[in-house]
Amino acid sequence: MSFPVLAIIGRPNVGKSTLFNRLIGRRKAIVRPEPGVTRDRHHARGEWNDRSFLAVDTGGISGPAEDPFNPLILRQTILAIEESDIVLFLTDGIEGLLPADRQIADHARRSQKPVFLAVNKCDTNRAKESLWDFSALGFGDPFPISAEHGTGIENLLEAAFARVPNDGKLEVESEEEIRVAVVGRPNVGKSSFVNRIIGKERALVSAVPGTTRDPIDSLCRRGDQAYRFVDTAGIRKRGKIGDEKVEFLSMIMAYRSIERAEVVLLIIDATDGPRMMDAQIARHIVESGRACIVLVNKWDLLEKETRTFDEKVTDIREKLVHLDFAPILSVSALTGQRCEHVFEDIRQVTAFHRQRISTRKLNLRVEKWVAAHPPHGGRNKKRPKIYYATQASTAPPHIVVFASRLPGKPYARYIERCLREDFDFSGTPIRVSFRKRE
16 A cells, blocks of 8 residues: 655754654654754654655755755755655744745745645744745645644645545555664765665765764665665764764664664774774664674775685674674675675575574474583582473574573573574574573
8 A cells, every 4th residue: 555745845943853753643853953953854654534644854955055965955855855745845934934935935836746835833923923924935825833732733734635645655664574774883884875775865975974863764675575774873972972962862763773673784884894883883783682784885995805805704703792693795885786685685684583493393402402511500509400492582583491490691602502503593683591490
């Protein structure tokens, strides 16, 4: 099934992200009082009167002198308009009609899409007084709303949906999708990689670290499998974030994207190698129980010898000890080198992430492992007796072992190592826990 697409456009700080969050019913876009917080466009599904739709938040369009990213933001906004079925043109009633509003109106008018003009912040007398000035933009009577308090939204959506049949272009998220979070430090090529595999410019690409702030969903398909890639903000040390709360919120959202994904692509700069921050991200991936693939990007920039890749793998294994189970793939988002191989790796690690071992097969192996290396009882303590094991859950696989006494963590690591040797769990963390049974 497909739903209408609503693109929200306007100047910086008119309340687009607030309206976006209001429409989807949750706080996904970062909302701050300073202008220019949203730079990329991102999507989220919402519902109104039992009718589903896709809302698209865009960056605020301003003059080049005000924001050096404005040419990129403008291009992203135009793409969002082209993707949409409905354009919600949001203005600021308190600031009144400005020249930038007229420029944005020209872009919206050229799209030939249904445009609905909304004047935000009309919970104030000042905004109400300037309401009809916006009629000069040529989109009919403006809709007075307050995105913060939710007033006027019903009338706006009722008018918008009356113009558009319920046959939009959105492929909706389903249980058959594999949700993939693309994470890493700033400027390692996350957005370039996503743009490469999606096949179009979906996220801003700039040499300036920290260009991406909000998580951005992109849906694509290979064969009969759908993938939802989530490009995230670069994760950096908190000490380097400073007092800018937006950077901190971006980092939090990136971590949340890891927790919501099934597979995580950790991108590392081949010219820079893994760093301490990569190790912290790796630990969070494992603690979240997510399958993982390590991508060594910018491979085209390295001067390569016979054992260059083997040496790079050894370096990653030594520094990212939490991800000793993760496949490592060298890619180049710039040239496309081996980028398509990622899809096969994602399918494989997802299968292992969801893998379930029958109780009978598991216990036959556990008996062999225990016979080869029984658990120690410790000083003056009776040796624990292992009764049986079962797989409690998948994604990630969780093995529960019942014993007369609880062995220590080293024995849990031994069982995990045996599991990986006898069963293929490449790319996924494994949980091993013991329960006492008399």
